[in-house]
Amino acid sequence: MDSLKEDLKKHIIEELNLEDLQVSDIDDDALLFSADGVGLDSIDALELIVLMEKFYGIQVTNPDEGKEAFLTINTMADYIEKKKS
């Protein structure tokens, strides 16, 4: 699980061009779309959907499901684990 979270952070930093961030800067429970957290925006949300399919083979088609899944790194990792099991 921990390596999944590390991988997720690396992919997010790379795919979303967050060049000012390191993996260690993103807490597992930091809110991804909050200015007090990682500060992602609506375009980043679309990139996360692409990222989920590209790296984990998961299609996020239900907006409500995506909203829950993309809250934090923890919720993203849980979502991936759940979809893969």
Next chain:
Amino acid sequence: MRSITAYCQISEDACYVNGDVVAQKNEESPDSWFKQLYKDLAIEYPKFYKMDMLSQAGFLGSEFIKQTYPGLISSYAEDEVALLFANSESSADTDIRFKESYQDKGSPSPSLFVYTLPNIVLGELAIRNKFYGENMFAVLPKFAPDFFLQYGQIMFETGSKAVLAGWLGILEGKVEVSVFLIEQNKPDGLQFNKQNVIKCASPDDQA
């Protein structure tokens, strides 16, 4: 009387402000040329990394002018600064990368897609600086000083107090960028005429 009070030119390996070199490309740096310039500015604006090269070009030119002339933001109300930009490549540099993202890499990139219009740079400048005046981005066959003179005049006559203008030539490694500030009733600067627009903005007349 209207004057060009500051100008910034960026080529493929150097950056000039008011004709003086302020930065030169370090070929040994792992950073891209525009990222080197961003670091030289010593500002914190993480959105810079998400911008395409066209928006980065406008951003860098305007930021170097602001560093030279810190009063730019505070001197005018939000709707008094107009934006007047042009090039002859539109957003082709990003259009090509977007096409590659879905043709070669399998998935269209949303973050590239949002930059597949040339006037997005105007939005970036407006957001960064709260420049909510008139704005125009023209795609022209070639650099045309008369466009800046005539359209700039219209902007002043319809209420703008200053015009941030520029030519942003970005395409597949080519960098021909000029950004210049036109103001009214300023004792310093170059008279806003054809000769000086060519001097400040023409990609063929880098400092």
